[in-house]
Amino acid sequence: MTDTKKHIINKLLVRVLVLLAVLAVLDIIYYFTLYKKDLDENTTLMEISQRANKGIDIVYLGESSNFSYAETDTDRRFICMMIEDSLPGHRVGNLSKGACHAGIYYDILRNIPKNSDVKTAIVTVNMRSFTSEWIYSNLETPLRKEQIMLKKAPALYKRMLLAFKAYPIWTEKERSTLIRRGFKRQTFVLPHPFPYRNANEWDHGVGYNCILYNGVQPSMDSIALACHHIKHFACTLDDKNPRIKDFDKIVKLCKKRGWQPVFNILAENVDQIDSLCGPDLLYLLEQNVKYVTDRYESQGVIVVNNLRAVRDADFFDRDFPTEHYRQTGRQAVAKNVSETLKKRLY
Amino acid sequence: MPPKFNPIKMLFNSIEFLIFFPIVTLLFYLMPHKWRWLMLLAASCFFYMWFIPKYILILLITILIDYSAGILIEKWKDDIPRKKSCLVISIVSTCLVLFIFKYLNFCSANLVALAQHFGWSHPQKILDIALPIGLSFHTFQSLSYVIEVYRGNQKAERHFGYYALYVMFYPQLVTGPIERPQNLLRQLHEQKELQYDNIANGLRLILFGLFLKMVVADNLGAYVDKIYENPFAYSSGDILLGMLFYSFQIYGDFFGYSTIALGCALTMGFTLMDNFKTPYLSGSIQEFWRRWHISLSTWFRDYLYIPLGGNRVTIPRWALNTLIVFTVCGIWHGANWTFMIWGFTYGVLLILERGLRNIHLFDKIEGKTGRTIINICNVAKTFVIVTLLWSVFRATSFGNLHDLFTALFHNGAMNNQLQVAPIAWIALTLFIITDILIRKSRFDVWCGQQKTLVRWCIYTFLLFAIIALSSVEQIPFIYFQF
Helix, strand or coil: CCHHHHHHHHHHHHHHHHHHHHHHHHHHHHHHHCHHHHHHHHCCHHHHHHCCCCCCCEEEECCHHHCCCCCCCCCCCCHHHHHHHHCCCCCEEECCCCCCCHHHHHHHHHCCCCCCCCCEEEEEECHHHHCHHHHCCCCHHHHHHHHHCCCCCCHHHHHHHHHCCCCCCCCHHHHHHHHHHHHHHCECCCCCCCCCCEHHHHHHHHHHHCCCCCCCCCCHHHHHHHHHHHHHHCCCCCCCCHHHHHHHHHHHHHHHHCCEEEEEECCCCHHHHHHHHCHHHHHHHHHHHHHHHHHHHCCCCEEEECCCCCCHHHECCCCCCCCCECHHHHHHHHHHHHHHHHHHCC | CCCCCCCCCCCCCCHHHHHHHHHHHHHHHHCCHHHHHHHHHHHHHHHHHCCCHHHHHHHHHHHHHHHHHHHHHHHCCCCHHHHHHHHHHHHHHHHHHHHHHHHHHHHHHHHHHHHHHCCCCCCCCCCCCCCCCCHHHHHHHHHHHHHHHHHCCCCCCCCHHHHHHHHHCHHHCCCCCCCCHHHHHHHHHCCCCCCHHHHHHHHHHHHHHHHHHHHHHHHHHHHHHHHHHCHHHCCHHHHHHHHHHHHHHHHHHHHHHHHHHHHHHHHCCCCCCCCCCCHHHCCCHHHHHHHCCHHHHHHHHHHHHCCCCCCCCCHHHHHHHHHHHHHHHHHHHCCCHHHHHHHHHHHHHHHHHHHHCCCCCCCCCCCHHHHHHHHHHHHHHHHHHHHHHHHHHHCCCHHHHHHHHHHHHHCCCCCCCCCCCHHHHHHHHHHHHHHHHCCCCCHHHHHHCCCHHHHHHHHHHHHHHHHHCCCCCCCCCHHHHC
16 A cells, blocks of 8 residues: 555544544534434324333333224223223323334333333234234334434434434335235135135235125125235234234343233224135134234233124224224223233232 | 335435445445446446336346447448438437336327317326336436447447446436536546545535535425425415425535535546536526536537537527427426426527527616626526426426416415424525535535635534434435436
């Protein structure tokens, strides 16, 4: 290397060092000036974590299933409130946010203050959250954006990640391609010969032929609903599923923080699934619930299986598979959770 | 299996690019000269394929056609008919790719509309394909090579790798500047030595470009989008503000991108052509087009306007030439009637400007102050015209444009709804001040002339602004769609 090159490299190295020092100072300035504002504007998750304040010994992490929707409900309490009411002497903190999934729950749990009194973490397991339909949903981008500010990193670095858009941004077309490709990878296994190998094929089969599993030719609305169910449940879970990996991380975190994890498998509209998609989809759903139960019970997690706890009439939404329950549905889920906790924990 | 396209696009303002750029620059200097072309070509392919990998094949086809055409044109330099047919085949096939991807659906939709108008049935065939990133840019760059070889101004490139690199050189691959072979191809062959000034100036340009895009353009863009999405919800004042913001958004956005491109190339010792020279300080439309998107306007000048006859024709013919060039320039921007009208209007304005040139209304005004006032008035007049025309450019359709102007003239009594954050005003003010400061020299040169402490204060401010004051919304580079 020539002397000139050495000189240039030395000169550049000195400037890189000065730049690093400048960045360190800027980080401090940013932390004390704009960080709080950015945190408030760009993530709600930190505020949710902070709800686990002193005195709260149980945290309930859920999505929209926790809330009340029906105007006719006389009991508008959330599931977490019902659980609290049936566990005297315990305080349940509501750490719920609509459209959340295990990846977000992990971040919320991770940011619970170290000095909190939490002993038990009830985490909802939404069986719809495992397929590509949810993994690549358009709600994912804002959630991933929110996660950035929760990272364990210098404030300025996190703001830089936000500024340089270090989260996935999909166009509608890209998103739909990703979902389709995801379906093709998420194959499923049934104990008998079946014409479809994955949700993509099944969805196409039902959607194009407009005939249900039992040969019935129903209305277009029913076909659309059947396809929605297929896209949300037709898969066989394994440890490669990103949501399973998130739940694994939650279990590890709970162990590390000394909390008892409780997985609350949410009720799905099995009556509707049965009538529209037949026993095959139900079989897959049951198998996936079994997979989750076996996998996490063996790791010391208390798993509450609510899959069949709510009947068709107690589901609020009629044209899309959701976990929005009427009051009797919420009461049933809450009762199962609290009774399991009483039996196995308190 | 990873997705076939990356959800996180490798834009200049992405975290991926912050990793990609230093690695490529470092590798460039670590490699011996004879392998640098290969490394840069591989890096450029990687950069391009980060968007939609299979589209590299389209680029490869264009490269192959024009590479072969260049060699054949040179081979048959004395056989004019063959040489000419070779040029025509190359131009037609290169433009055909552009036509299929960019204009076919537009033409098809208009044919259907026309058929419906006359009561004929015409099935509309829509190709469900995304426009390859930067297709218009590298098509024009490829064409400039073939034309220059045809004219005998450039020797045909025999090394396929170097030619491919000329078309694909990553800093200017997706939105230019549209380079000429005499400038870029020559430099690609040169052995570049590590020079401190190149690194420093290149990094200064990148920093400034990021500031323009992320702090100025993106912070203003959020308001512009709101106004254009629903003009009726805003007062006349808001709409005027939105139009003003768009003028600076598109300038900051494109100037920012070009500046980063120039900076990336300069860190490796390559000098790309300047694309902007303070266009909003122009005193006339003609001057504006000498200072705005220079690489495109000079492309049209060299390869369309002059071949059509340029100035050396009768006035009616010149007027026709001007209209043709600017209408084509409008269509180049996008397959939409709004772009065509935008370009055509510029043509009309230039004709009017030339017509009015001989009317010397202000000749009697003398003295420095008087001249300064006239200059300021001219700059203001040009800026108002350009801003009005940007609204045609920005509108998604004529309906959208109609809504915008209807709301502008009818919502005068409405209270202002647009809550503009202080950062948007600060960014805009700083942009205008900087633009005035750098009117005589480029930012890197101007910055280099400052004292060390001032220079570092500028770096610190730009760095802080880019990281902490930039918009958190995803607003793509406007010229990416072209």
